[in-house]
Amino acid sequence: EDAGTFVSAGVGTPGYTAPEQLYTQGAKLGPASDVFGLAGIAYFVLTGRDMFRFETMVDMVRTISSPARPSIRESEHLAQDLKRSTAACDAIDALLARSTSAKPSERPQTTLEFAEEVRRALHIPTGLGRTTMSRMPAHAEHAAPSRVGWQWLTRQRGFTDPYGNVSDEYVISAAFDGAQGCLSTTNRSLVYWDGRLWRGVPARGGAGLDAVHCMGAGEWLVASRDGGVHRFTYQGLEEIVRGTGQRYERLCGVMRQVIVLVSQERSRFAPPGPPVLHRLTRHGMLEPFPLEHFACVNDIARLDTMRWLVVGRGHQGQGLVAIFHPMAGHLDWVEAPANTAYLACATNPDHGRGIVVGTQGCVVIIDEDDIRAERMGTPAPLSVACFDPSGGAWTATAGSLYYLAPDPRSRWQCPWHDPAWTAPFASIHASGGVVLALTADGSILEGLGNLR
Structure with a gap:
């Protein structure tokens, strides 16, 4: 990842391409540019929709430059278990918005960081707010942490x-x-x-x-x-x-x-x-x-x-x-x-x-x-x-x-x-x-x- 980015060879698919790819010849590209595209793919996988919709390149620049992003909850194709967890949806929305920021410095700086944040968001359970501790999935409910291997x-x-x-x-x-x-x-x-x-x-x-x-x-x-x-x-x-x-x-x-x-x-x-x-x-x-x-x-x-x-x-x-x-x-x-x-x-x-x-x-x-x-x-x-x-x-x-x-x-x-x-x-x-x-x-x- 530190060596560069796999998208530096061309412009890429509109809406899945970081804006810096449109304006540079690769000098400013890096893993954060990949994060932009990965966030667009993640949104599509969750919702069946493109995150960005536009008719012209001018519309694309204007849309990406705006901080507004669609919520995954707006899609009728979102998994119902996920849709019921407002907190998890909010966490994913916030992550996707940050990962598609027009400024590379505001995004997670590697795809591994992005993937880790997605994993954490998907592990946020439903039904929280009634207790002062998080709850785990049912299969691990009675499991105690082993002292070995920490x-x-x-x-x-x-x-x-x-x-x-x-x-x-x-x-x-x-x-x-x-x-x-x-x-x-x-x-x-x-x-x-x-x-x-x-x-x-x-x-x-x-x-x-x-x-x-x-x-x-x-x-x-x-x-x-x-x-x-x-x-x-x-x-x-x-x-x-x-x-x-x-x-x-x-x-x-x-x-x-x-x-x-x-x-x-x-x-x-x-x-x-x-x-x-x-x-x-x-x-x-x-x-x-x-x-x-x-x-x-x-x-x-x-x-x-x-x-x-x-x-x-x-x-x-x-x-x-x-x-x-x-x-x-x-x-x-x-x-x-x-x-x-x-x-x-x-x-x-x-x-x-x-x-x-x-x-x-x-x-x-x-x-x-x-x-x-x-x-x-x-x-x-x-x-x-x-x-x-x-x-x-x-x-x-x-x-x-x-x-x-x-x-x-x-x-x-x-x-x-x-x-x-x-x-x-x-x-x-x-x-x-x-x-x-x-x-x-x-x-x-x-x-x-x-x-x-």
Whole structure:
């Protein structure tokens, strides 16, 4: 591929030919030109139609130069299983639009990158948006990742400035939507990782953005610092709640059902006020629910239809874990190992399962009404957690990832360790034999393993 492109010998088929082929003698052609043609072929295979329709060469140039592209959903020949997955169709539409950009630099730079993104999009399942973890095809539903044969690689280096130097940018909040991508707020901007690069996302309003929550493949909730709540998809940001001046630091839930948000008054001249839970329903915002026993809330997650996990730190410097009932408006306290703070939680709402992790290696696993609490061998702070589709649990501290198989007799294992990774992890996702973990400096680690 690096040597050139197979289409450099001639003009090619109109509509499947990259525009740079029409204007150069091959000097500017490369694998990205092949990607343009491959995207046109992929669209035809999926829909039975040509992506571009025109009568003259002038029309062709005008059509390709426009950012507008037809959606694969417009075709009556599209496979019904794919058509039912709005998220997968959106992902493919976005990929095809980017791959047929008039500018070669905006396309995937090799056909292998294009093929990998198509594969990820086609593995986005239907029915997402109800859970905080991706689901796998039925044949792999009960398969646990084997500890043997894992391969680990750095998918993304940390944030850099325009000159390639290490940046002081850091992650505030982030969420993967599967192997497809990751949306993150940083101390500077909103950025999206497309599987290859971090890309800036235009954010209208200038209020700044804090909290991110993934509702499903290709769909996130984002809270702005003026109290606005936005829905982010591959088409961009859409405001769903206008800002009222209340700054939300965490949010989690399902649109048109219940979304729980966390705010906390902060001032340079006075101690912070107590954290406050806000409940956004289809009928509007309910009365705020102050958390008098919490000094701060570090994470929240939807445990099931009517319960949310709330984790953080108390006024005496102790870790706190509670279950919040948003419609009833009360808390149930969860007995957990003593430590200085609980830092993160993750859930599988379809089964009422949750995991809470914190400092001193403390872990709490909730399975319906059964609670299992323990301390891992490491005293290090565990900053992220997730479940994989088999029911296995993942967590991490700087330089190490840990895995707990779904068997009740299993013990925590460390399938990856690298002391050179000193930044804490900010988000983690596991599905389909793939683990993705994001550090606070923007680096992304990927693990590829077999399934048993």
